[in-house]
Amino acid sequence: MLEIRNVTKTFGKKLTAVHDLSLNLGHGVVGLIGHNGAGKTTLMQMIATLTRPSSGSIFFQGQDIVKKPQAIRQRLGFLPQDFGIYPNLTALEFMQYFAALKGVRDPARIRHLLEVVNLHEQAKRQASSFSGGMRRRLGIAQALLNDPDILIVDEPTAGLDPEERLRFRHLLSELGFKKLVIMSTHIVSDVESIASQLAIMRQGKLVAHATPDDILAQAHGQIWTADIASDEYETLRNKVHVLQSQKQGNQMSLRIAHPHQPCAGARHATPSLEEALMAQRYAVQELAA
Template sequence: MLELRAVAKTFGKGVKAVDGVSLRLEKGVVGLIGHNGAGKTTLMQMIATLTRPSSGQILWKGADIARTPDAIRRTLGYLPQDFGVYPNLSALEFMQYFAALKGVRDGARIRHLLELVNLHDQAHRPAASFSGGMRRRLGIAQALLNDPDILVVDEPTAGLDPEERMRFRNLLAEFGFGKLVIISTHIVSDVESIAGELAIMRSGRLVAHETPDAILARARGQVWSASVAALDYEALRGRVHVLQAQRQGERVALRIAHPELPCAGAHAAEPSLEEALMAQRYALQTEAEAEAA
């Protein structure tokens, strides 16, 4: 459905924001994971046809979207990381404006989407007065107006409270049945329970594309739980990768990423997806350091 072939984007002075990404995606929810500056937003902008690749191809149902952007725009829903609103429009007027741009003439759909994102009671309130979380919800509502076949959302839960985050994740998960949803985030919990695939970026490159179950399976036996004396903690931290530390009186409860038993009394723990990704990153880092030495 969506295929990226050696896609790269180079900005001034030869800075490669995206470096040779090849990826094939079908229906379902895909989490695009990476730290800030990994190239996620630039990649999403190219998929949304806001910017063109410096090299490579992005194909939507076989059509090169750099040459024929309308091939994907007709069926695209997009929520950018920085989503602005028009100061003089209410939420309802904002939705009506975008509906007109997208050729959507169904007023009932607008009302349904505002209800879906829990903004129906605020429909006549100026959108400019909304909180950051309310603007994100309005943003996803406009992205869904044309019932898109591909939904691209960049850092979707920024500014949302815990209840809103859960509602948002459930909405995206439901939409992912029969559609392609790409969620870009550096917060693993945003996609942990809903993504069927993860594409992991680092420094502009795609370093992994696999299922969460595969990542978790590989991390088993590399994540440990331990409790050590506070006096021993500093020495231990210097030779292992500490994922989490919690002071408990004279002792420190630890979660550790290490390829073998890190200390006496440690026992293997079931990793969370975030811990599994961190363990994978540390393993790659350790290998690179060993090769450099």
């Protein structure tokens, strides 16, 4: 469905936001993971044709969207991180406005989408009174107005409470059954349970493209748990990568990422996805050192 070939984006002479990135994507939820400044937003803006690559090509269903941006714009839904609303409009008026912009003339489509995002009971309520989660759901509703084949959401759960985050993730998971959903985040738990693929970016480069199970399998044997005396902690921390520490009386309970047993008594632990990604990151850093 979407093919990215050797895409690079530079700003000025010194800043390369995305460097020689290639990626093939089909249906499902793709978690685009990376720290702030990794190049995720720039990549999504290029896919959404909001900015052009400095070099490389992006193909949607075989058509080069760098040369023909209209080939994807009518089949695309986009929810940026900073999604603005018109505070004086109700949710219904907001949707009607965006429907007019997108050429959607079916009132039933608007009502259906407000139900999908669980805002139908607040349809006549001014958007200025909505919580952050409700505004994000309204943003998803407008992104789905044209029934897109590709849905791009940038840091969609930033600032949401746990209940709203759970509801949002469930909605994106359901959408991924029939569409390509690209979800950018630096919060691993947001994609851990819903992503069929992970694309991991670091300093503008794609460093991994794999399923969550593959990432976990690669970290097998590299995550450890250990209990040590509190006065030994500083010495050990300077030698290994401590992922988590908890003081318990005169001892420290640790979770550690390391390719070999980091200390006497350390035991293998089952990694979480976040720990597996951290182990991978440390391995790359050590190879580069």
